[in-house]
Amino acid sequence: PPWENTIEGIIKGFQRVAAGKIGLCVSNIEKRQNTGLSYEDAWNMTSVQLASASEAHCRAILLYTYYTETEKIVNTVSPALRQVLLQLVDLYVVYWALQRLGDLLRFTSISEKDIDELQRWYEDLLTKLRPNAVGLVDAFDIRDEILRSALGAYDGRVYERLMEAALRSPLNAEPVNSSFHKYLKPFMQGKL
């Protein structure tokens, strides 16, 4: 089937990858059995491919469900939010297509030109989402007490919080640690 450089086309591509990988596993198990291996040994010899097929199946489910479930909700939200939610779906699907190019090249009719377009599409999506990057994580609405991070606090006082955290180290409770008198000083003076 011809490759379609659309979200639906990519999802279908992932389903082809999963189906193709499962089919190959079945065929390889059978081939190995035909050489005299037991089913269990044939399974074991094919298990790297089987795990990969299983992951491909899961990716196909993840992409399909994310896409279809988002389609159900986008008509209930404002146009501005709708646009961002759809950009995120696009980003996720295109990202995984680029991550799994080898599989797509093997099991679908994707071409080099299609891949170039996918890469540009991905970079374009990053640029489009960039202005909303902080808004998107603010929407996870995780309070500082829950986030518990010097780097991620809502007010962005990163360096002040890092220093506050450093000062809480028990080693900073005294100016000179006892190990200096016990070990370092005698060692430095050649007495240890």
Added chain:
Amino acid sequence: VNPDLQRERDKCTFNVTELINLIDGGVQKTEERKKQEDMVLSEGIHIEDVPSEYLSHKEKYELAVKKACLLFKVIRKMQEEDNAGMENYRAVLGGKLGSAILQDGSPLTLHYVMFIPTLMGQASVEQQVHWIGRAFDLNIIGTYAQTELGHGTFIRGLETTATYDPSTKEFVLHSPTLTAYKWWPGGLAHTANYCIVMAQLYTKGQCHGIHPFIVQLRDEETHMPLKGIKIGEIGVKLGMNGTNNGFLGFDHVRIPREHMLMKNSKVLEDGTYVNSPSSKLAYGTMMFVRVVLVTDMCNYMAKAVTIAMRYSAVRRQSQPKPNEPEPQILDYLTQQHKLLIGVASVHAFRLNADWLWNMYNNVTAELDAGDLERLPELHALSCCLKAVSTADAAECVERCRLACGGHGYMLASNLPSTYGLTTAACTYEGENTVLLLQTARYLVKAWQQAAGGNALTPTVSYIATVNSGRRL
């Protein structure tokens, strides 16, 4: 607020509150969540005199127990106020709130996430009446012991035996070897006084495979281990050092016949074994946990990406154009590449988790009505989604840590402990490769069914419809 961060917020093109409400499931749900957070955080349980990172292993456990008890007190108050059933337990203990207060895990998690759900799913009505009330009120503390030192996901290989003695109407639990010792369960070491134990059932000289039993481990007053119970903690781990993981061995420990959970299979007084409609029904708890795990992974990813994104808006680095200030690192495309996929992943997994949760509820309702048809499909799906979501979450958290450079390596960033929690999930409830291979068994069968012209279940129906193969 840092001016760079404020500028980012000013230029946002959508209404953040609208997205918050959408993620929560509606305005009312957001209000409920915030009320819950206010209620829990106003107790100040999360505030520590000494940062817990600097405590010894023993002190960390003691603090975790103290916090877990105080947290339970808050939940009890919530229950009295709005009587929200299991929802408060899941929201407070299983969600972001729980991991905020008990950063390195809670010794009571398995009580709520495995002990009570197993009682609900595997105990007969009479047994539920006897145990569940006490468990909810924390009059008893339970955990769930399945994995052994010598065997993990391959549960048919478990060695612990439960041999029925009709003369006393008791089961005798025994660990015949060192490798038969139960190993890993959270809360088992020094917290729980009861435990659901998966053991090979023997009656009338015949083995009937693994079955769940409820076993008392410690005296309810003194907390001393009971006779024949060999119990302790397994030691320090990469993360989750507050969860009190333990080991457990049995030396011919006798328990009453009624302590076998008998919703599905039964042993009658004379030792007659009554089979369950499906051997897979005993795996219900694992399936439940795998489904819940997908939601947990969303929470960890959301945390990590929030930290790294805000940091990337504040942090400035390098000078690509002469005579211009150092740009925010978020302006580098490579940084956007690292982080924005994390945001998208949270949304993708959240919607998939909701979808899987609905499916789980539908299938368990069908099971209660005696319909087992979709059980293998749910099992296959929960296995692979658990594997992929935990692997992706661990990778996402690690990517976020790297996106924060050296500062992400500081425990104060909360990224290392978040990584500890996510990567732990790659191995518990079934190591990921093993789970992928379990799904593969289902997929191979589905392929063979499709080849035979048979109808396929919805989630694998694409196998019969898509054609694969590269165009020449």
